[in-house]
Amino acid sequence: MKIIISNSSPLPIYEQIKQQVKTAILSGELEENQVLPSLRVLAGDLKISVLTTMRAYNELEQEGFVTSIQGKGYYVMPRGSQLMQEQFLREVERSLEEAVRAAAMANIGGEQLMDVDAVSKDYGKFALRDVSFSIPKGYIMGLIGPNGAGKTTIIHLILNLLRRDSGKIAVLGMDNIADDTAIKQQVGVAFDCVPYVDDWKVRDVGKAMSLFYDHWSRSKFLGLAEEFGLDSGKRVKELSRGMQTKLMLACAFAHDAKLLILDEPTSGMDPVARSELLDMLQAYIADGEKSVLFSTHITTDLERVADFITYIRNGQMYFTGPTDELLEEWRLIKGGREDLTPQLKEKITGLRVHPTGFDGLVKSKDFTEISDGCILDKVSLEDIMLYTAKEAKPS
Amino acid sequence: MTAAVKMFRLDLLTMQVYLKSYMIFMVYPLLFAWWEPVGMGVMAGFMLAMLGGSIFSVQEKNKLERLYGMLSISDSSLVAGRYLFLLVNCLMVQMAILPLHILASRLIGRMPGGEDLLLAMGLSYFLFWLQSSYQVPLFLKFGYTKMRLWVTLPFVLVALAFGFLTPMFKEAAPSIETWFEQIHQHSLSLSLILLALGTLLGMISYLISIGVYKSTKQ
Numbered sequence: 001m002k003i004i005i006s007n008s009s010p011l012p013i014y015e016q017i018k019q020q021v022k023t024a025i026l027s028g029e030l031e032e033n034q035v036l037p038s039l040r041v042l043a044g045d046l047k048i049s050v051l052t053t054m055r056a057y058n059e060l061e062q063e064g065f066v067t068s069i070q071g072k073g074y075y076v077m078p079r080g081s082q083l084m085q086e087q088f089l090r091e092v093e094r095s096l097e098e099a100v101r102a103a104a105m106a107n108i109g110g111e112q113l114m115d116v117d118a119v120s121k122d123y124g125k126f127a128l129r130d131v132s133f134s135i136p137k138g139y140i141m142g143l144i145g146p147n148g149a150g151k152t153t154i155i156h157l158i159l160n161l162l163r164r165d166s167g168k169i170a171v172l173g174m175d176n177i178a179d180d181t182a183i184k185q186q187v188g189v190a191f192d193c194v195p196y197v198d199d200w201k202v203r204d205v206g207k208a209m210s211l212f213y214d215h216w217s218r219s220k221f222l223g224l225a226e227e228f229g230l231d232s233g234k235r236v237k238e239l240s241r242g243m244q245t246k247l248m249l250a251c252a253f254a255h256d257a258k259l260l261i262l263d264e265p266t267s268g269m270d271p272v273a274r275s276e277l278l279d280m281l282q283a284y285i286a287d288g289e290k291s292v293l294f295s296t297h298i299t300t301d302l303e304r305v306a307d308f309i310t311y312i313r314n315g316q317m318y319f320t321g322p323t324d325e326l327l328e329e330w331r332l333i334k335g336g337r338e339d340l341t342p343q344l345k346e347k348i349t350g351l352r353v354h355p356t357g358f359d360g361l362v363k364s365k366d367f368t369e370i371s372d373g374c375i376l377d378k379v380s381l382e383d384i385m386l387y388t389a390k391e392a393k394p395s
Numbered sequence: 396m397t398a399a400v401k402m403f404r405l406d407l408l409t410m411q412v413y414l415k416s417y418m419i420f421m422v423y424p425l426l427f428a429w430w431e432p433v434g435m436g437v438m439a440g441f442m443l444a445m446l447g448g449s450i451f452s453v454q455e456k457n458k459l460e461r462l463y464g465m466l467s468i469s470d471s472s473l474v475a476g477r478y479l480f481l482l483v484n485c486l487m488v489q490m491a492i493l494p495l496h497i498l499a500s501r502l503i504g505r506m507p508g509g510e511d512l513l514l515a516m517g518l519s520y521f522l523f524w525l526q527s528s529y530q531v532p533l534f535l536k537f538g539y540t541k542m543r544l545w546v547t548l549p550f551v552l553v554a555l556a557f558g559f560l561t562p563m564f565k566e567a568a569p570s571i572e573t574w575f576e577q578i579h580q581h582s583l584s585l586s587l588i589l590l591a592l593g594t595l596l597g598m599i600s601y602l603i604s605i606g607v608y609k610s611t612k613q
Contacts (some may be wrong), residue, residue, distance in 0.1 A: 058587045161464040163612045181398075184467035195461035197453065199412040208408050307456045 006377040017056035035075040113291040119167030133310040133320040138288035142306030143295035188252020192264035198237035215257035221254035242273030299381035335374035351386025361387040402476020407480030408539040418473035455539035528600035
């Protein structure tokens with residue numbers, strides 16, 4: 001087995017070693033009673049302290065994955081150990097969750113709350129071409145892409161603020177143009193800034209919204225306002241950015257929206273307010289009946305909450321699918337200039353060469369063909385956007 | 396229609412916060428009545444009714460198109476609600492001005508006749524719709540700033556034309572005087588014609604506005 005250490009990973013190095021050894025054991029790559037690389041050899045290979053490798057091995061031993069024999073080293077425990085079985089069950093559970101998500105995405109045994117099918121819109125200077133994605137019930141879909149990629153255009157097309165040139169958009173099984181008013185009864189929207197009159201008080205917003213929703217609950221709205229810390233006598237313009245977003249969410253929740261569409265709701269919000277918002281979204285979808293479409297360029301938010309990602313670039317689909325799948329598809333490669341062979345260069349997306357070396361993205365499946373001198377790291381959504389956007393720019 | 400009434404109520408709620416400005420402007424008819432009861436009363440009524448048009452500036456300032464876009468309301472109901480708001484605004488202003496106008500006129504001892512008042516109302520109603528009928532479609536098509544430009548342009552042209560045509564007016568003064576006499580004699584029928592024409596203009600404008608509003612989504 002080969003252990004790779006990522007400097008950009010949020011996990012400490014000993015934890016990264018533990019995770020990789022566990023995965024190798026559970027997948028069968030490391031067999032029962034097989035000896036692990038010695039503490040010194042592993043520390044030398046990874047260019048880390050022996051104390052770090054020792055901590056990783058000791059914790060693996062405490063968890064029942066390995067056992068140490070004085071003077072001989074560390075060995076993989078037989079699979080029968082209780083701790084290992086528990087771990088194995090957790091792995092199976094995780095795999096099942098992923099399978100359910102994939103099935104939901106492919107509309108197998110689940111219901112799509114929204115279906116965007118080959119939608120195009122041509123403005124002349126900018127065109128959105130054949131955009132397709134689906135949001136299953138009970139999930140959060142992140143819509144990402146650089147500025148001007150077409151995220152807001154997609155949201156405007158869904159909300160029927162713009163007319164598509166071709167394709168279909170179905171929300172809750174209804175056509176978004178023909179059944180516009182029926183759909184909007186069940187959709188809540190939060191924009192990057194409040195769409196209400198600045199001089200309205202919080203309670204005026206409630207009054208205005210109540211006119212248009214059959215299932216509006218005044219008590220729920222006031223209850224949510226109180227829960228969110230919104231003073232009902234305060235004017236909209238006097239609320240902070242985070243509070244304004246909460247006000248939009250209170251409106252969406254008060255009419256029991258089945259689908260929440262968020263267009264850059266976290267831009268300009270501080271980390272605490274963003275974190276609160278993400279918690280709210282997770283609570284919102286918890287009953288499995290509601291979904292969220294979340295457009296943002298703050299991709300760290302999506303890594304935390306989004307089950308699926310749709311990535312738009314220059315008006316075209318780049319990816320749509322489970323977030324993990326996108327993150328697993330790529331690896332960040334870094335190395336010295338001497339490691340950058342022509343063969344490797346061909347496989348790198350968004351190659352950046354600097355005085356001390358190079359970096360870029362490579363497909364995970366090409367991992368084995370990469371020279372040993374390079375370092376491979378896990379990628380973030382931001383890395384993917386950054387490097388693939390660079391690749392898309394005309395030279 | 397119910398949806399249009401909802402939109403009308405939303406517009407009322409939108410403008411509710413600007414009610415103070417309305418009240419301040421109520422002083423105008425009193426001042427105008429001091430000079431000339433009928434003609435100035437017409438202008439005062441017209442100006443106040445045009446205040447209803449400030450809904451467009453509030454809409455643009457607060458980017459309310461996004462609010463309308465997320466609400467459960469059809470395009471035609473949205474436009475109908477806005478016209479309903481303008482109509483009610485115009486009528487309410489007229490109703491509010493009338494007693495003030497009579498009071499002011501009585502104080503200065505120049506009480507206009509009932510037919511004169513009716514003519515004043517008919518004329519201000521017609522002028523209101525004459526302006527609103529192209530103001531609304533222009534706003535929907537071009538937004539507030541460009542709309543203001545186009546709305547102001549006719550006034551500028553009329554003012555310029557007035558300057559150039561003054562010698563002609565002098566020559567035609569006797570016949571203009573005759574027109575006024577004719578108008579005075581037929582003020583009741585003229586007021587009804589003006590009311591009908593104003594309403595017709597409003598209806599045509601409404602139909603155009605629906606088309607324009609839908610086209611903005613293309």
